[in-house]
Amino acid sequence: MQEKCWKDENLKFLKTLIILLLIQFKAYALIEVDITRGNLSPLPVAVSPLASDKKSLVEVEKILKIKDIGSEISLVVENNLKQTGLFNPLTKDAFLQKPDIAHFKPRFEDWKLIKAQALITGKVEIINENLRVEFRLWDVLAAKEMLAIAFTTVPTNWRRVGHIITDKVYERLTGEKGYFDTRIIYVAEEGPKTKRIKKLAIMDQDGFNVKYLTLGNELVLTPRFNPTNQMITYLSYFRNLPRVYLLDIETGIQEVVGDFPGMTFAPRFSPDGKKIIMSFASDGNSDIYTMDLENRIVERITNHPSIDTSPSYSPNGRYICFNSDRSGYQQIYVMKSDGSNVKRISFGRGLYGTPVWSPRGDLIAFTKLHKGKFYIGVMRIDGSGERLLTENFYQEAPSWSPNGRVLVFYRETKTDEKGEGFSAKLWSIDLTGYNERQVRTKTDASDPSWSSLLSN
C-alpha cells in the first residue's frame, strides 16, 4: 500500500515534470513558416550598356561601322533574355548610373530603386585590333557579384559575344545551360506553293547573320545539324535524284551519303556525329538504314513492309525512335539501335509523326495530326505523359534547343480559294507550352534544326 502510494505520488510528479518540459519546449520551438507561393513574373534584370573608352569607340567604328558597340552588345543580351520569357529586361531610360561607374562599382540602392534584381554591366575595348569584352553579373539585393568573365575575339564576332554573355548569365540564374550561342539551319522558301523555291539557310538563333548555302536551283528539304561539328545532312533533289547529302559548312564541300539505288530521305546524325540514320525507299517500301561516316558501312535497321521513317537517336545512342504505319496508321515506335525490340509508344487518338528525342533524354517531341489539326507535343520515352504544347492548322517538325528546354518548329497558314494567304514561318515554344514566339526570318521558312552550343 505504502509503496503504491509513493509510486502514485512519484508518477504525478513525473507527469507534471513532463508537461512542464513540453511547455518549455514549445516556448522555444523554432517558428517555421512555409512559403509556397511567390510571383511568377519574369525576373527583372537591368542590362547596362557596356562601357568603352573613346579610343576603342573610334577604332570599333572604323572596323565595324558601329557607333556604340557597348550598347549594341547589351541589346543582343537584352533581346535574348526577353525571348526566354524568364527575364524582364528593364528599360534603360530608368537607369540612374553611368555604365562605366556601374561596372566598376554599382550603387545597388539605385538599381534596387528601379526594381532590378540582377544587373549586368560590362566594358568593351580594342586591344591589338581584337575586341576584349568583360562583363559582370550582380545580385542587386545581395549587393554581390555573381559572375565575372572576359572574352577576347575578332571584332566581327561581337554578336556572338552578346550570345555567350547571355549563356553565362542564363546558366548562373536558372541553373541550366543556355542556348544562345547557337545557330538554326532551315529551308528558306519563296514563290507560289505549286512552284516553291527552297534554299538551305543558316542563321544565328536570334535570326541575325542569315547566309544561304544553296542557290535554289534544286529542291532541298530537312537539313539537320551534326551535334558535334559544322556538318549538316539534308535531302536534295539535285539532278532529280532525291538523296541524302552531307555538307561541310566550313568548306562548302558536299557529297551524297551512300550509294542507294533509290530515294534516301529523313536523315539525322547520331549523337556522336559519326553516323547518319535515314530512310531508303525502294519498291514502295521505306526502311531505316544507317551509314557510318568513317568506314562508309551501311546497315539496315528495320525490315518491314510498312513505311518506317523520321528516325532519331536517343542521346546515349542506344535507342532509336521513328514513325511507322505498320499498325495501319502513322505511329511512333522505339527500338534498340540495332533494330531489335521494336515497341509502339504512341496510343492516343490521331496520327503521330516526326519523333525527336530530347537532348536530356527523358522526352520525345512529336507532331500529331488529329481531326484536321496539327499539334506539337511531347511524351515520355515510354509513351506516357503526352502533353500537347500547341495546336494549329498545319505545323510540324520540332527540333530541340541544345539544353532541351525550347522547341523550334514551323507553321504554315491556310490558303484561301485563290491559293493566297499561304506562308510558312518558324516558331519556338517552351517545354511548358508557354512563351510561343515567332522566330524572325527574312523569307518564309521551314524545317528548322537547332545546333549545339558553339562554345562551352
Add this chain to the structure above:
Amino acid sequence: MTLNKILRNTFLVLVAGLILTACATTKKVETTAGQMQGDVYTGTDTVEYLASGVPDRVFFATNESILTTRSRETLRKQATWLRENSEITVVLEGHADERGTREYNLALGERRANAAKDYLMTYGVSASRISVISYGKERPVDSGSNPLSWSKNRRSVTVKAN
C-alpha cells in the same frame, strides 16, 4: 390538344429541316459532285494527256496507295500506249497532299508511284522503261487548302522522260 400542338410544331420543324438539308446537298453538288468519289478525285481539271484518250494521272484516297477501278482503267490505257510506243520511257511522279508530315509524305508518294508502276508492269511494260520519283507534298497542282484541292494533289503522274 397540347399534344396535338406539339406534334404539329415538330412536324413543321421537321419539314423546315428537310428543306434546309436539301439546300445544303444541292449546293455541295455544284462544287464537288462529279469531282470526288469518297475522297478520291474523279474530275478532269488537272488531267493532261499522254496521247489522245490516255490520261496521265491517277488519284488516291487520303493516306492510301490502293488503285481505284478508275485508276486501273487509266493505267491500262497507259500500258497499251507504252506497248505501242516501245521507245518511250516514263517517270512516275508520286505526290501527297499537305495534310501529313513531310517525311512520311515522301514515303507515301513513293508508295503511290510504285503502285502505279507495278500495275503497268503487270500489263506488260518493262520495269527498265519506268523510273519512279516521289515529291511528297512539295509539288501540289492545286495550292488550295480544302478537301477538293487535296484530292487533286494525291496523285501519281506518268511523265514522258524522252
Add this chain to the structure above:
Amino acid sequence: MKKIEEKKQNPEKIETEVKQVSEFEKKELFDPNNIAALIDKSKEEVAKTIQTTDKVTQSQDKNVERTGLSLSEEDALKAQIFGCWSIPLGLPYKENLLVRIKLKLKPDGSVIKSEILDHARMNKPGQSFYKVLAESALRAIRLCQPLRVPTTGYERWKDLQLNFDAREMLEG
C-alpha cells in the same frame, strides 16, 4: 559533287578568361553541427505541411500550435514574402527543391543573419537548380525586410525559419 559559294562558317575562336567566380555562397558558411537536430525535426514537419497545403483551415489550426504565430500574424508575414519572391521560372518542378532558411531577426523585423540549412548542397555539382532557388529565396528576404513581424513577443520569433517550396507554383 557540287560546290557551294558559302565558305567560312565557323567563327573565330573566342578566348575566355574567367576572372572571378562568385563569392556569393562562401560568405554564408555556417557551422552545420549547430543545427543538425533542427534539420531532422523540420524534415518531418515539412512533409506534413506539404500534404495539407490544400486544406487551409486544417493546416492553419496546426500552424498555430506548431509555429507559435497566430493565424493573422503568419498570414501577414506570408503575404509579404509571397510578394517579394520571384520564383525562378526555369526550374524543374519534379525535383525535390525545398530551401530552408533560418533567420535571426531584430525586433523591428530586419534580418541580422540568414542561414541556408542545407548549405552544403549549394556548391555540389548537379545541384545548380537548388542553388538558383536558394539565391532567389535569399533575394526575397532581402527585398522584403524589415519583415512584417508581430509587434509583441520578440522572444517567440526572434529565430524564424522560412521554408521555400516552389513546386506548387511551378506545377500550376
